[in-house]
Amino acid sequence: xxxxxxxxxxxxxxxxxxxxxxxxxxxxxxxxxxxxxxxxxxxxxxxxxxxxxxxxxxxxxxxxxxxxxxxxxxxxxxxxxxxxxxxxxxxxxxxxxxxxxxxxxxxxxxxxxxxxxxxxxxxxxxxxxxxxxxxxxxxxxxxxxxxxxxxxxxxxxxxxxxxxxxxxxxxxxxxxxxxxxxxxxxxxxxxxxxxxxxxxxxxxxxxxxxxxxxxxxxxxxxxxxxxxxxx
Amino acid sequence: xxxxxxxxxxxxxxxxxxxxxxxxxxxxxxxxxxxxxxxxxxxxxxxxxxxxxxxxxxxxxxxxxxxxxxxxxxxxxxxxxxxxxxxxxxxxxxxxxxxxxxxxxxxxxxxxxxxxxxxxxxxxxxxxxxxxxxxxxxxxxxxxxxxxxxxxxxxxxxxxxxxxxxxxxxxxxxxxxxxxxxxxxxxxxxxxxxxxxxxxxxxxxxxxxxxxxxxxxxxxxxxxxxxxxxxxxxxxxxxxxxxxxxxxxxxxxxxxxxxxxxxxxxxxxxxxxxxxxxxxxxxxxxxxxxxxxxxxxxxxxxxxxxxxxxxxxxxxxxxxxxxxxxxxxxxxxxxxxxxxxxxxxxxxxxxxxxxxxxxxxxxxxxxxxxxxxxxxxxxxxxxxxxxxxxxxxxxxxxxxxxxxxxxxxxxxxxxxxxxxxxxxxxxxxxxxxxxxxxxxxxxxxxxxxxxxxxxxxxxxxxxxxxxxxxxxxxxxxxxxxxxxxxxxxxxxxxxxxxxxxxxxxxxxxxxxxxxxxxxxxxxxxxxxxxxxxxxxxxxxxx
Numbered sequence: 029x030x031x032x033x034x035x036x037x038x039x040x041x042x043x044x045x046x047x048x049x050x051x052x053x054x055x056x057x058x059x060x061x062x063x064x065x066x067x068x069x070x071x072x073x074x075x076x077x078x079x080x081x082x083x084x085x086x087x088x089x090x091x092x093x094x095x096x097x098x099x100x101x102x103x104x105x106x107x108x109x110x111x112x113x114x115x116x117x118x119x120x121x122x123x124x125x126x127x128x129x130x131x132x133x134x135x136x137x138x139x140x141x142x143x144x145x146x147x148x149x150x151x152x153x154x155x156x157x158x159x160x161x162x163x164x165x166x167x168x169x170x171x172x173x174x175x176x177x178x179x180x181x182x183x184x185x186x187x188x189x190x191x192x193x194x195x196x197x198x199x200x201x202x203x204x205x206x207x208x209x210x211x212x213x214x215x216x217x218x219x220x221x222x223x224x225x226x227x228x229x230x231x232x233x234x235x236x237x238x239x240x241x242x243x244x245x246x247x248x249x250x251x252x253x254x255x256x257x258x259x
Numbered sequence: 260x261x262x263x264x265x266x267x268x269x270x271x272x273x274x275x276x277x278x279x280x281x282x283x284x285x286x287x288x289x290x291x292x293x294x295x296x297x298x299x300x301x302x303x304x305x306x307x308x309x310x311x312x313x314x315x316x317x318x319x320x321x322x323x324x325x326x327x328x329x330x331x332x333x334x335x336x337x338x339x340x341x342x343x344x345x346x347x348x349x350x351x352x353x354x355x356x357x358x359x360x361x362x363x364x365x366x367x368x369x370x371x372x373x374x375x376x377x378x379x380x381x382x383x384x385x386x387x388x389x390x391x392x393x394x395x396x397x398x399x400x401x402x403x404x405x406x407x408x409x410x411x412x413x414x415x416x417x418x419x420x421x422x423x424x425x426x427x428x429x430x431x432x433x434x435x436x437x438x439x440x441x442x443x444x445x446x447x448x449x450x451x452x453x454x455x456x457x458x459x460x461x462x463x464x465x466x467x468x469x470x471x472x473x474x475x476x477x478x479x480x481x482x483x484x485x486x487x488x489x490x491x492x493x494x495x496x497x498x499x500x501x502x503x504x505x506x507x508x509x510x511x512x513x514x515x516x517x518x519x520x521x522x523x524x525x526x527x528x529x530x531x532x533x534x535x536x537x538x539x540x541x542x543x544x545x546x547x548x549x550x551x552x553x554x555x556x557x558x559x560x561x562x563x564x565x566x567x568x569x570x571x572x573x574x575x576x577x578x579x580x581x582x583x584x585x586x587x588x589x590x591x592x593x594x595x596x597x598x599x600x601x602x603x604x605x606x607x608x609x610x611x612x613x614x615x616x617x618x619x620x621x622x623x624x625x626x627x628x629x630x631x632x633x634x635x636x637x638x639x640x641x642x643x644x645x646x647x648x649x650x651x652x653x654x655x656x657x658x659x660x661x662x663x664x665x666x667x668x669x670x671x672x673x674x675x676x677x678x679x680x681x682x683x684x685x686x687x688x689x690x691x692x693x694x695x696x697x698x699x700x701x702x703x704x705x706x707x708x709x710x711x712x713x714x715x716x717x718x719x720x721x722x723x724x725x726x727x728x729x730x731x732x733x734x735x736x737x738x739x740x741x742x743x744x745x746x747x748x749x750x751x752x753x754x755x756x757x758x759x760x761x762x763x764x765x766x767x768x769x770x771x772x773x774x775x776x777x778x779x780x781x782x783x784x785x786x787x788x789x790x791x792x793x794x795x796x797x798x799x800x801x
Contacts (some may be wrong), residue, residue: 048321048353052276055375059282062377090375106522108491111458113426118387125379147423149456184308234456 040100047093052178054090058083079135084167087130091161095224098157102227109151109231116178116185118144123159123176131167131174138163140176148185150258154228155187161221162189162254169193171251181257183237188247195245195252225256234259265385266291268314273297273304273332274351275322279374283317286378301327301559309341315385316342317372326557328525334366335561345396345405347388392780394424398431405772408792411435426452433464439788440780442468459489461795465497470502471780478502486515493523500532509539520549527563529557534570546574554587565591565601569608569647581615588612603632604644610651619655626651630660636700637737642668642678646685653689661689669702671738710741717749722756725749726763733770743770745781751790759794767791 061083068076068103101107124140131138166174170191178187200222222241229239237259247253274280280297287295296311298304301322308316318335320329327335329350336342350368370390372387392399401410407640414432418425436445446468452461462485469478482499484654486492496519503512518534523529534549550571557563568591575584588605595601606629613622629648633640640648645668651660665682672678679699686695709732716725729746736742747770750763771791774784 051353052279052375056278056282058375059286059377065283094373106491107490113424113458115423121383121387122380125383126377129379145423149458153371254511 034186043100047097051090051093054093054164058086058090061086065133073157076133080130084130084164088164091157091164092220095161095220098154099224099227102231110153111149111151111232112128113147113149114152116143116148117151119156119159119187120178122150122156123163126160127163128166133154134167136167136170136172136174138176141178143178146180146185148180148234148258149234149256150185151228154231155256155258158185158225158228158256159189161224165221166191166193166252173251174222175248177248178179184239184257184259186255186257188253190247190248190251192251195250196243196254200243201245225254229256262291262382265291265382268292269294269296269312271296271298271304271307271311271316271318273299273301273312273316273322273329274319275299275326276319279670283381286381289378290382301329301332303336304332305341308336308590309339312343313346315347315349317349317351317366319456320350320519325559327369330366331560333368338561345392347385349384349388353737357677365613369377376494377607391424394422395427404623407435407439408788411439426458430460430464433461437464437467437471438779440778440785442472442780446472457488459485459492459495463495466495466498466502470498470505475502475505479506487546491522491524493519493529497529497532499747500536509536512536513540513542513545518547520552524552525556527553527560530556531564531567531570534567534574538570538574541577543574543578547571547578550574552591563594564745565595565598565604565635566644568594572608572612576612577617581612584612585609585616599632599636600639600644603629603636603640603648607644607651610655614655622655623657626655626657626660630664633664637667642672646681650685650688653685658689658691662694663697666698666702669699669734670706672706673703673706673739674741706736706742707740709736710745713742713745713749717745717752722753730766737773738777740774740781740784743773743777744781746770746789747774747787748783749785751794754794759797764791764795767794 045214061079065076065079065083068079098107120140120143124138144176163174163176166189170193173192175190176187177190178185180186222243227243229241232239239256242255242257244253244255245251270287272280272283272287272295272299274283277299278693280299284295284297284794286494294602296307296313298307299322301524304316304318305327306315318329318332322328329352333348333350336346336348342348347370348368349372351372351374353374369392370384372384376384398410398413399425401407401413411432414428414435417428418432422428429452433445433448433452436442437447446465449461449464449468452458455467462481466478466481466485469481479499479502482495483500485495486499488569489495496515500512500515503509503515513533513536516529516536520526520529520533530549534546534553537543537546537549550567551568554563554571557567568587572584572587575581575587580746588609591601591605595605606625610622610626610629613619613625626648629651633645645664649661649664649668652658652664664686667678683692683695686692686698693776713725713732716722716728726746726749729742729749733742733746735741747767750767750770754760767787768791771784771788774781774787778784
């Protein structure tokens with residue numbers, strides 16, 4: 029029994045350091061790609077499109093690695109949860125800046141709320157990770173519009189991402205199925221993003237209340253609408 | 260902040276990966292920054308920082324196995340004050356790593372940045388931190404100058420305006436109240452935050468206040484709940500362990516620290532605490548392991564201290580392996596060179612080790628060497644070290660020397676019951692119960708008499724003489740808070756009468772700082788501090 033435990037420990041340590049290494053390389057890749065894109069700016073549109081597709085994939089892998097790592101840490105109580113009182117605008121700035129260029133290249137208009145006076149208690153890194161992963165998803169499924177909004181409602185901070193695509197498939201809309209989102213290797217939907225969002229929402233607690241996510245269709249643009257609600 | 264403002268700033272970049280340094284350097288240059296230095300190791304970083312004043316340090320956390328990591332660089336830079344209070348320190352990380360977040364909490368970077376990041380993210384972050392830093396500039400400056408009342412005043416002013424980052428000011432305010440010994444106000448602030456939400460720092464703060472007020476049972480409950488709900492909040496474990504120790508449950512204190520150090524094996528201060536608790540419990544294996552960890556971590560940390568080595572030596576003596584203890588002490592000598600405090604501690608411990616080895620002449624020689632070092636650095640020796648030293652003297656039958664050291668301890672702490680009790684225990688252990696009682700009583704009387712003489716001069720209005728008298732007395736009793744307080748008071752009274760004098764103001768500050776270190780809750784301290792602040796603020800009489 030003891031040997032097996034030891035093995036798992038070593039394997040996860042190894043995984044963690046492998047992920048660390050991959051993230052370093054990916055970081056360089058993403059930065060170099062940015063330089064290259066800047067270099068190509070103004071020239072052939074097709075090239076830029078191809079390059080930004082590359083950049084998107086690299087960021088996607090990076091997001092996934094980050095989520096896996098965070099999940100591992102959250103589930104093993106290894107994550108140092110840092111719930112601080114953050115200006116919501118800072119978070120929106122961060123995710124907006126990180127994604128804007130990419131959305132521009134694909135001709136998607138990315139817009140956001142301005143909520144200068146809104147501050148809330150949350151772990152900035154985790155919530156940033158959630159919004160990034162949802163944006164990553166809408167990048168694929170929206171038609172040409174995405175909107176990030178935030179507001180306070182009934183004692184919760186609600187951060188939402190709206191798109192004008194076809195909306196979420198039915199099985200994802202059924203609340204009870206969120207926990208065990210279907211994993212499909214065909215469509216590439218691993219359910220990781222949603223599972224991660226759920227976990228992040230759940231670790232946000234305020235006295236008796238707990239965070240939650242909601243997925244609906246309709247919303248601002250008649251497409252999909254994802255919200256994370258934090259007490 | 261605009262780009263032009265950014266371009267004038269001096270940057271230091273620390274990462275062991277040269278490709279990454281190159282890439283970030285290029286980002287900064289494209290943002291207009293011209294002054295960027297980059298280094299690949301912690302030692303180089305510390306050297307650079309001590310040579311040149313940087314505005315922003317971008318430092319990778321993970322700089323390779325057994326090398327100084329980003330947290331240790333930050334600790335050293337802030338602890339040794341080689342960077343300015345206004346220097347921005349940003350930790351670059353691959354992910355949220357526990358070992359990182361668990362360093363010494365009082366040394367936090369201004370921000371974390373997760374790899375990989377783009378130029379836009381970097382700029383956006385820098386802009387925010389620089390603006391935020393400006394927002395806290397006045398408070399940080401006051402804190403750097405140890406002007407706590409001014410810092411508190413600024414905090415209160417800011418809180419009235421209900422800014423966006425209200426809770427950061429509230430937190431600083433509460434911590435300041437603790438520093439100043441105003442525990443009631445601190446408690447009020449923490450409780451008001453907790454009614455809104457169980458924010459971990461506020462719960463911890465409340466636990467700390469309860470501990471400091473001596474309400475250990477209440478502190479225990481609060482801190483227990485805190486770590487149950489926030490299993491990775493390391494400071495909670497530290498304070499819970501301290502509380503349990505005060506309650507006499509040293510076993511449970513050890514359990515708590517074991518749990519904490521399993522999660523944060525790199526936190527050197529926690530390893531030391533664990534080692535000392537284990538030693539108290541006579542869990543020699545654990546004590547040995549933890550002291551060894553502290554010695555190992557100390558190799559790259561500014562918190563390395565001779566007591567890690569002497570502690571380990573003590574354990575090895577108790578394990579009846581004095582030869583090994585001697586080896587450790589020699590390592591300490593190599594590692595600390597001519598540092599007098601380290602030499603003092605190793606000399607004391609060497610005496611004990613030699614005695615265990617049956618080398619009595621060497622033992623006496625060591626302890627006598629310690630004695631002369633002790634004489635030469637009077638006032639700069641902590642009570643713990645001084646008591647160890649007295650124990651060693653008694654151990655070797657050098658009772659006169661032991662008595663003298665004990666006398667010094669009593670002189671500096673004549674009103675501190677806890678220390679006096681410890682002192683009596685040392686006498687008891689050395690079979691000197693009656694002698695101890697007598698020494699403590701007469702020394703106490705002697706100090707009371709000294710103090711009374713000075714007070715008499717003040718009452719007679721002979722302020723100049725009183726100042727002279729107390730300055731001399733305080734020089735010989737550097738840690739005696741009453742004498743230090745009266746020295747400060749006579750000077751303040753003098754200045755109230757004859758106007759400000761720079762030399763006296765400077766001395767008053769020093770005395771106040773000494774008192775604060777010994778006992779921030781001393782009632783007289785707060786009132787003297789207020790008087791001093793008022794004095795500084797008044798126009799000089801010309």
